[in-house]
Amino acid sequence: xxxxxxxxxxxxxxxxxxxxxxxxxxxxxxxxxxxxxxxxxxxxxxxxxxxxxxxxxxxxxxxxxxxxxxxxxxxxxxxxxxxxxxxxxxxxxxxxxxxxxxxxxxxxxxxxxxxxxxxxxxxxxxxxxxxxxxxxxxxxxxxxxxxxxxxxxxxxxxxxxxxxxxxxxxxxxxxxxxxxxxxxxxxxxxxxxxxxxxxxxxxxxxxxxxxxxxxxxxxxxxxxxxxxxxxxxxxxxxxxxxxxxxxxxxxxxxxxxxxxxxx
Amino acid sequence: xxxxxxxxxxxxxxxxxxxxxxxxxxxxxxxxxxxxxxxxxxxxxxxxxxxxxxxxxxxxxxxxxxxxxxxxxxxxxxxxxxxxxxxxxxxxxxxxxxxxxxxxxxxxxxxxxxxxxxxxxxxxxxxxxxxxxxxxxxxxxxxxxxxxxxxxxxxxxxxxxxxxxxxxxxxxxxxxxxxxxxxxxxxxxxxxxxxxxxxxxxxxxxxxxxxxxxxxxxxxxxxxxxxxxxxxxxxxxxxxxxxxxxxxxxxxxxxxxxxxxxxxxxxxxxxxxxxxxxxxxxxxxxxxxxxxxxxxxxxxxxxxxxxxxxxxxxxxxxxxxxxxxxxxx
Numbered sequence: 001x002x003x004x005x006x007x008x009x010x011x012x013x014x015x016x017x018x019x020x021x022x023x024x025x026x027x028x029x030x031x032x033x034x035x036x037x038x039x040x041x042x043x044x045x046x047x048x049x050x051x052x053x054x055x056x057x058x059x060x061x062x063x064x065x066x067x068x069x070x071x072x073x074x075x076x077x078x079x080x081x082x083x084x085x086x087x088x089x090x091x092x093x094x095x096x097x098x099x100x101x102x103x104x105x106x107x108x109x110x111x112x113x114x115x116x117x118x119x120x121x122x123x124x125x126x127x128x129x130x131x132x133x134x135x136x137x138x139x140x141x142x143x144x145x146x147x148x149x150x151x152x153x154x155x156x157x158x159x160x161x162x163x164x165x166x167x168x169x170x171x172x173x174x175x176x177x178x179x180x181x182x183x184x185x186x187x188x189x190x191x192x193x194x195x196x197x198x199x200x201x202x203x204x205x206x207x208x209x210x211x212x213x214x215x216x217x218x219x220x221x222x223x224x225x226x227x228x229x230x231x232x233x234x235x236x237x238x239x240x241x242x243x244x245x246x247x248x249x250x251x252x253x254x255x256x257x258x259x260x261x262x263x
Numbered sequence: 264x265x266x267x268x269x270x271x272x273x274x275x276x277x278x279x280x281x282x283x284x285x286x287x288x289x290x291x292x293x294x295x296x297x298x299x300x301x302x303x304x305x306x307x308x309x310x311x312x313x314x315x316x317x318x319x320x321x322x323x324x325x326x327x328x329x330x331x332x333x334x335x336x337x338x339x340x341x342x343x344x345x346x347x348x349x350x351x352x353x354x355x356x357x358x359x360x361x362x363x364x365x366x367x368x369x370x371x372x373x374x375x376x377x378x379x380x381x382x383x384x385x386x387x388x389x390x391x392x393x394x395x396x397x398x399x400x401x402x403x404x405x406x407x408x409x410x411x412x413x414x415x416x417x418x419x420x421x422x423x424x425x426x427x428x429x430x431x432x433x434x435x436x437x438x439x440x441x442x443x444x445x446x447x448x449x450x451x452x453x454x455x456x457x458x459x460x461x462x463x464x465x466x467x468x469x470x471x472x473x474x475x476x477x478x479x480x481x482x483x484x485x486x487x488x489x490x491x492x493x494x495x496x497x498x499x500x501x502x503x504x505x506x507x508x509x510x511x512x513x514x515x516x517x518x519x520x521x522x523x524x525x526x527x528x529x530x531x532x533x534x535x536x537x538x539x540x541x542x543x544x545x546x547x548x549x550x551x552x553x554x555x556x557x558x559x560x561x562x563x564x565x566x567x568x569x570x571x572x573x574x575x576x577x578x579x580x581x582x583x584x585x586x587x588x589x590x591x592x
Contacts, residue, residue, distance in 0.1 A: 027441070028441060028443075031441045032440070032441075035438045038430060038431045038438055039428055039430050040428040040429070040430070041428075041429045041430060041431045042428075042429070044431050045431070051441075063444075064449075065444040065449060066449055067442040067443060067444045068444055070441075070442050071441035071442055071443075074433075074437050074441065075441070077433065077437070078431060078433055078437060095449040095450075096449045096450075101442070108433075108434055108437075138450070139449075139450035139451055140450065140451060143451045143455060143456070143459070146456075146459055147459060150459060150462070150463040153463065153467075154463060154466055154467040154470070157467045157471075158467045158470045158471055158474070161467075161471045162470075162471055162474045162475070162478075164494065166494075207379060207380065223352030223355055223356065224352065224355040224356055225356065225379070227359075
C-alpha cells in the first residue's frame with residue numbers, strides 16, 4: 001500500500017517530471033496489479049485509482065487516443081468513480097464516435113448509475129444509445145471510400161481518353177456517385193459534430209437537486225435529486241450555475257461545482 | 264329528568280339508530296366518491312389503527328431497511344390496499360430501490376428501501392384514513408394517527424480489521440489487458456484529403472499523357488473510336504480474328520461500316536452494287552477503288568484460290584477503316 005501511495009504522490013505531485021513513457025508504464029502496471037487483485041475490491045480499487053490518475057495525466061498532456069480513453073474510463077470505473085468513467089468515455093467518443101468498445105463501455109457505466117423511477121417522461125435521465133452517422137462511420141472509413149471512388153473515377157476517365165471503350169463512362173459515373181455519397185456522409189457528420197458542440201455534456205459528481213432557477217432558494221424542478229453520474233447537456237451559464245437539459249427534455253439549473261466537465 | 268340528561272338520551276338514541284343500520288363491511292358498498300377519498304386505503308371499521316415500524320433503525324449506507332405497516336381493527340382486512348410509497352416525492356428524496364414484500368397477515372404491508380444518503384431521517388409516513396360506518400353521515404372518514412419512525416443512515420466505514428473479501432463486479436472485458444494506443448491518429452489529417460484530391464486530378468492526367476506518349480497512333484485510334492459505328496467495326500474485326508471464318512465476318516463488317524458510317528444504302532451487297540451505290544453518292548474515284556479492292560479481296564479469299572489468309576484480310580480492313588477515319592478527322 002505504501003508503494004502505491006508513493007506512486008500516486010510521484011505521479012500526481014510531480015506530473016511535470018514524469019515522462020510520458022513513465023506515465024504509460026505506471027498506468028499499465030497499476031491496472032494489471034488491480035486486475036490481479038480483482039478478488040478483493042478493497043485491494044484492487046487503489047491500484048485502479050492509481051492507474052486512472054496516470055491515464056488522466058497522460059490524457060491532459062495531449063496524448064489523446066480512443067484506446068487511452070477506453071483504458072482510462074475502465075480504470076476510473078473499476079476504482080469506483082462512475083462520473084469520471086462516463087466523462088472519459090465521452091472524451092474518447094469525441095475522437096472516435098464510431099468506436100464500438102467505447103460505446104459499449106459507456107452503456108456499462110450508465111447501468112451503474114442509480115436510476116430513479118421517473119415520474120414524467122421529460123424527467124428521463126438515461127440518454128439514448130449513440131446513433132447517427134458519426135456513431136457508425138469513421139473518418140477513416142470515409143477516407144477509404146473516397147480513395148476507392150477516386151480510383152474508379154480515374155480509371156473511367158483514363159479509359160475514356162485513352163483506349164475508349166463502352167464502359168468508360170459508366171465506370172466514371174460510379175466513381176462520381178461514390179464521391180457524392182462520401183461528401184454527403186461527411187456533411188452529415190460535420191452537422192452532428194456541430195450539434196454536439198452546441199450542447200456539451202456534463203456529468204454529475206454527486207447527487208444534486210435540479211432546480212428551477214440558479215440558486216439554492218429556487219424550488220426543485222424534479223422531486224428526487226439527480227443521481228451521481230447522471231449526464232446532462234449545458235444550455236447556458238449564470239453565476240456559477242449551469243442551465244441544463246436532461247435526456248428526457250426537462251430543463252433546470254445545477255451548481256457548476258457539482259458537475260464534471262468532459263476533458 | 265334534567266335537560267342535560269335529556270340531551271344525552273337523544274344522542275344515545277341517535278347513535279343507537281345509526282348503529283342498528285347495516286354497516287358497509289366491504290369497500291364495494293361505498294359510493295365511488297367515498298372510495299376515491301385521498302389517503303383512504305379501503306380500511307372500514309371503528310377504531311382502526313395503523314402502526315409503522317422500521318427494521319433496522321440504524322443502517323449503513325447502501326444496505327436495505329424493512330418498513331412495516333400494520334393495520335388493526337379493520338372489518339375488511341382482505342380488502343386493504345397497500346400505500347404506494349414509490350410514487351411519493353418525499354420518499355423518493357430519501358430512498359431508492361423500492362421493493363414491496365408480502366406481510367405475514369392480511370393487514371400487514373412490508374417495504375424494502377435503500378437510503379440514498381447518510382444522515383438521520385424522520386420517515387414521512389402518509390396519513391392513514393379509514394371509514395367508520397357507525398358515525399353519522401359526513402363524519403365517517405377518520406384518521407388513524409401513528410408515530411413516525413426515525414432511521415439513522417451511517418456512511419460506509421472501511422474497517423481496518425480484515426473482513427470478507429468482496430470481488431470487483433464488472434464485465435470480464437474490463438479485466439483484460441488495457442488497450443494500447445495504435446499510434447494512428449483518430450482521424451486522417453487534413454493534408455491526406457488534399458493529397459487525395461491532388462492525386463485524383465494528377466494521376467489520370469499523367470496516365471493519359473504517358474499513354475499518348477507511348478502510343479502516338481493509339482491516341483488517334485482512341486479519337487476515331489469515339490464514333491459508335493467505327494468502334495463497333497473495330498471491335499467486330501478483333502472478334503473476327505478469333506472466329507472460325509474471319510473472311511465471311513470481314514465482308515459483313517465492311518458492309519455494315521459503310522452503311523452506318525457513310526450512309527450507303529443497305530441493299531448493296533456485291534462489290535458492283537456497293538461501287539454503284541457509292542458512286543451515286545458522289546464519292547471520289549480513289550475511295551471507290553479502295554472499297555472495291557477490299558471487297559474483291561474478300562471474295563477472292565472466300566471463293567477463289569487466293570493465297571491470302573483471312574487474318575491478313577482482317578488486318579487490311581482495319582487499316583483501311585483507320586486510314587479513312589484518320590483522314591476524316
